[in-house]
Amino acid sequence: MPKKKYKPNILRKLARSDKWQFLYSRAKEIGSIELFKNKNEFSELQIEFMRWLQVYNSLYVDLAMKEPHITEEVIEDDILCDAYLLWRSKKKDENKTGSQKDASEVTGIPSVRFK
Numbered sequence: 001m002p003k004k005k006y007k008p009n010i011l012r013k014l015a016r017s018d019k020w021q022f023l024y025s026r027a028k029e030i031g032s033i034e035l036f037k038n039k040n041e042f043s044e045l046q047i048e049f050m051r052w053l054q055v056y057n058s059l060y061v062d063l064a065m066k067e068p069h070i071t072e073e074v075i076e077d078d079i080l081c082d083a084y085l086l087w088r089s090k091k092k093d094e095n096k097t098g099s100q101k102d103a104s105e106v107t108g109i110p111s112v113r114f115k
Contacts, residue, residue: 011045012078015052021060024053055085062088 014020027033035053036046059081062070069087074080 009052009078011049012052012056012081015049016056016059016075020053021056024057059084 023033023035027035035050036042038046042050056075059070059075063072063075070084074084
């Protein structure tokens with residue numbers, strides 16, 4: 001069986017472009033800027049494109065905040081980007097479970113937990 005060649009996703013390339021990231025951020029801030037002619041009943045393609053706009057917006061925020069393991073190279077490479085997104089989601093899951101320690105463990109003061 002021949003090895004399947006990786007094909008880049010054109011929607012991802014568009015969504016991470018400076019033009020579309022600028023329009024997306026202005027549309028969020030101003031509200032009167034519209035990305036599409038239609039205002040509702042979006043196609044599957046439009047929905048996927050908006051999802052990637054949001055994902056890349058969050059990656060550029062991570063980059064600006066100097067989060068670990070994120071660089072322009074990671075954002076530009078779909079495989080590295082997917083790996084970073086997976087790592088970030090696992091890190092957030094670990095932080096959630098780690099932050100839910102019993103209050104008595106942290107302060108030494110007994111606490112009551114209602115279930």
